[in-house]
Amino acid sequence: MFRVLIVDDDFTTRTNLRTIIEWEKYGFEICGEATNGQNAIETIKECLPDIVITDMSMPVMDGVALIEYIKEHYKDIKSIALSGYEDFSYVKDSMKNGAVDYLLKHKLDRTVLLNVLKAATDTISQQHKLRRQFAQSKEILQHEFIRSLVLGDEQDSLVIQGKIKDLELPLGVNNFSLVVISIDDFQLIKGRLTKAEEIRLVASVMNLTEDILRDMNNGVLTYLEMGKFVILFSFGTIRSQRSIGNQINTTVNRISVSIKRYLNITACFSIGKNFDHIEHARQMYQEASDLLNRKMIVGKDQVFRDAEPVENTVDFFNLDVKDEKKIMLFLRIGDYEKVRQQLDLLFDKMIVLKVSYKSVQMICAELIGIANRLARAASIDVTVLYTNKDIPYDEMKKHETIVDVKNWILEVYHRLIILLLDVDIKSNYSELTKKVMEYIRQNYTKDISLHQTADYVGGNSSYLSRIFKEDCGIGFAEYLNKIRVRQAKHLMEHTDTKLKEIVKQVGFNNYTYFFKVFKVMEGVTPVEYKAKYKS
Template sequence: MLKVLIVDDHAVSRTDLKTMLDWENCGFYISGEAYNGIHAIQLIKEDVPDIVITDINMPGMNGLGLIEQLEREYPQVRIVVLSAYDDFDYVRQSMKRGAMDYVLKHRLSASVLLDILKTVESSILVFRNERDKQNEMYHELKIRKDSLRQEFIKKLLEGSVSDRDEMLGQLESLDIAMDTENLLVTAAEIDDFRFIEERFSSKEVDVFIQTLLDISNEILSDWEKSIIIHKGREKFAIIFSLGHIHSRMYVYNQLYTFLNRIRTEIKKYLNITASFGVSSVCNEMSQLHHAYSEAASILKDKFYKGKNGIFIESTSSKHEEGFFCLDIKDEKAIYAALKNQDFETVKSLIDAVFNKISRLRLSSKSTQMICAELINIVNKASKDAGIEMSKLYTAGDIPYNLIQKYEVLMDIKSWILNLYHKFIEILQRMKCRGTYSDIIQKAMEYIQRNYKNDVSLQDVSDIVGVTNSYISRLFKEECRMGFTEYLNHVRVEHAKHYIEHGELKLKEIVSHVGFNNYNYFFKVFKEMTGMTPLEYEQTCRK
């Protein structure tokens, strides 16, 4: 319904108007009433009406003054003038200043008033339709201009625009606030983008990217001249105009401050991280593509230094391609340590392999070949020990493809170590089973099959055919833990598996592994692993 403000210095006149129509049934409602123009302006500042019905002759600010101010400050408000004076000059001035109609009070009736209001309503609807069309057109033009800006900057970074006059013309026509010299380029990318694409829908990923751009633009607005563009998937580029040259240290300190703000905000609001590579100062806009190539090259240091970093200078030397495979001695030593279930030695040997990869700055291709050999070692050890591959890998996973998803050396190493640790744990459990009595082995097998359900000591006693007290004593003697502790141990191990592979959300995992209480699950998990499920999940995602 349209809002109507009544302005008249006579209370009786205002009451006559309010009672003349069943306003709401006619599609209108009275939002307020004022006794002169000044009072009306005060009310309008608090709640802008659609229609003002005003008297002309009032103390303070009269109707003509009110009309003039409304036309100047609230042109969307439609004005109807009521007066006791049949004065042509009043009529002429009212209509000239923006009133839609002028009606004498003694000639006003319900039907006349309703006709006037309906005419005003039509005018308002026409105005709103035109306004909406203009807003839509403005929005489309803005989107189009933003798109053209992005395309032009991309061409600059690709080196496909070389004519200086064309550059200057595009900067001006597209309203790009950027200098033509003393520029600095940052190449940026969202970390672990492949995992983000797996966990979220394409629409949700688009929201991530747009939100990152919005956050970045908000922060970069504090830099006098800068622009950020999305180059595709996880990649972005930021160009900073340096203006008057400051010291090198000042420039990079300022830049680090801005990039760190972006890092902090996207972590806070999106729970994602990003890495940045920063070029040296570019003296000419025509050389921006060289600066971007330099920044992108520096960003490759992320593979060796880790995620969520700001890399201002490259420390990488030329890639050495001579180290393609594991030394045969290392391979034999790792295999022997695996069979002996000596994880500390395994870890030490793998640390040495990855330290060598980092020291020699091997390419990702060479690194993947070495990791494939490390996977082959554990696969061979599993085959020799009679361990099914399904116990090492999640169904459908191809380990050689998995390592290609990781963007940094540290994550690849962590995945390899987790694989080796899992193999040793399985081997240890297999070895331990041979030392247990038949009764305990049957009890363990029953628990492994039914840990997802409510399993009681009585259930297990009935299955193996002994008393509760007897099997409880055997658990403590042979397993060095009570029945409940062993059951929780099995459930926590399965929970760790689900967390590691991201198959279920934490709340789903709780019931999936047999716990009935979320808080109890957290308590037991921390007692057995030394960390909460959330902390364990974070270590798996690193």
């Protein structure tokens, strides 16, 4: 609704204006009436109209003086002159002073009034549009300027101060600090959003943060990339580090709470140290940004401060050869639980040692390499190990904490184990046979039988036995022993585990029976086989 104030000392004219059209129907609201210019000024202060329709000839203060007053003090209000025959000269003066149009009382009807009102609202709308465009342009320039500051394009202090003044930024000439904000799991979130949804998310974070910064009026925000923002603060003459720290902490806490509450996301904040020269913003940003690497070990939804002492970290940490062999062995024999335990030990050690971010990446690259080598050795398409088309090393970088990275690698390893176990399952096997083979591979270490397996897959044991042998060419028991012997061979080839322990680990209950089965299948005894690989 456009708000309209009617000013005329004649009651009949005011009544006619009130009733000549259905104001609300056409998007207008009469917010008040006044009998002269002086009364109108008081009413304007109270109701702040968009349009003032004023008579030209009035006592105390006439329409010309009122329109001139409005032009000087309320540039956004549009005036419409209301004139009779005898005071048409007033109209010329009113137009000079900014009236958008005029109405002649003797020709006033609904069509004339609506046309004049439309002219006024068109002018208001155009001004609002231009004002918005100007504000948006200035905002864009402000963001680009802060980006250039922290990313290093702006270095000359005089040029910088000139731009701060031109862009009307709330920044002084010294005593600065900055905060880097990084949305947790942004790359994973981005993968679930359309481009428009991603833009809206970033805009929402910007709006919430800028509302909070507006209360302080000493900080400016800009978006950099990939869920990362930077706030540049200016504290002027404040020298108390405690006062500065309290202001920043309060701001960071409010932003953190707001994005959790309204956007259901979390972020990490990196608070840099104070600096006096604005041209040092690039260096301070880089230092604050580097602090975010602590997220890998410490976790998400954290605040990192430059002033906090950093405990000794291990800059170089690689995968031990013994650990690598164990992981490869457990993957080959399909023992996911042992794989998980091995990774738990490895990653727990990395957390305790607080290994550097680069070392974590190196370890993860080695673990991915293990999966790729085993897949290629089994003629498995490596790309099927990963859930999307990303290069695995890029996919790994999307996970921002060491726990998330471990869980992702475990998912890859779990898919690999399933694929390795499926290598000799032919596509023309019946679904029943495939289910039996899968059940055996997952449970060969336990004391399982044909009857138990039939119950699990939901079939008759005699029918299952017949179908299985038709597909595989060997019976259920022979296939089970084949899997157990194959896993026993892996253990003998790659570990120092004693034979009696191996027998138990692969599911044989009887040591003598294991020897017999092994000799029939391999042509040598387990002792002879093991000796060949340890010689």
